[in-house]
Amino acid sequence: MITVLPVEGVPEVRPGDEIADLIAARIDLQDGDVVVVTQKIVSKAEGRLEPVADEDARRRLIERESVRVLRRREELIISETSQGFVCANAGVDLSNVDEGIAALLPDDADRSARHIRDALLARTGRQVAVVVSDTFGRPWRRGLVDVALGCAGIAAIVDLRGTADTRGRMLQATEVAVADEVASAAELVMGKDRDVPVAVVRGVDASWLREGSVRSEVVRPHGEDLFR
């Protein structure tokens, strides 16, 4: 059984804040918990904020954060970021930040996750995993889902290839993106119109709790990508 617990009452995050402190004061963590933290508050704590005076400034910022634009339609830009993510507007985000300010993606969200994980261990003595999540659209399917931008203490992908299925036949390709699924599960208690930027996913398979990296496991190299 898995439980997904919202962490309520996290205050407004400012540059320099230690997110681990805000979490540790609000929930009793257990060993093996996966703490999911939305990109928004990670970016705020890391000071990844930029002023955007108008629509032109916003567009310039998106272009600066993009290494390549894949598609463009009216105000929407689908581009690849320097971190290798393909998403709308290079992750530049105007919601839930002050008027005239945009939040950018963390420079290295795996590192952000490791920092929070280590700080939680130091404060609570608990061995937890951390996923930094963001909300992405998808081709072909309407609607947004939360995915993992970075992780620490949990595999981004669990490779079940070569494991026999229940009939003893070898499974074909079954690399499950568990960090993404954990991010999606957490989103179910966060909502976009509520102020819940952190959730705890308790009870994941202990074998997944190894050192992981979204950047090296999930981001598809150009050569193997059929859609880049």
Place this chain on the structure above:
Amino acid sequence: MITVLPVEGVPEVRPGDEIADLIAARIDLQDGDVVVVTQKIVSKAEGRLEPVADEDARRRLIERESVRVLRRREELIISETSQGFVCANAGVDLSNVDEGIAALLPDDADRSARHIRDALLARTGRQVAVVVSDTFGRPWRRGLVDVALGCAGIAAIVDLRGTADTRGRMLQATEVAVADEVASAAELVMGKDRDVPVAVVRGVDASWLREGSVRSEVVRPHGEDLFR
């Protein structure tokens, strides 16, 4: 708080089996539960099985199930199915079925979900929602995640556009694909190498529990799709 419960001990499913019976005998459902059922057992119950003698037969079956091929590399075909899904090998699946047999996607997975929902209501008196899930790859990101092929009694997408964010600013585009996120959450207790084809997601926001449809809400019309 949300809990995700595996439904253990579901036996091998055969054409004509009533999946609701297999579930109702194994878990006490509550009103508002979302019952997630993998496509594999839905396809088996509905008799969506075809013999595949060899690799050529498999390829012909994939082409028959596809309305359009988007990409092809060696044995992998990314195509659009008649249901409008874009996925690998048109959803034709050889794992966890008998040797020489392939499972095809349900003809109409929303209808499959409604059937299971109605049958569960008749047997248990419980008003539950149902999501039929499948395991899809994604462009740009490695690893597979479970998504919704069909749903009943739950919105596929919850539209939070126009809702004020916590600062009173209007949110831009925040249509959350909750049925997909529920499918991903359920996968966390299913695993691919265990025999857990059903899970219950308990505690989702009651406002999401309306009549929904993956086909009409999630499948992106060609005209608005930047990647089709």
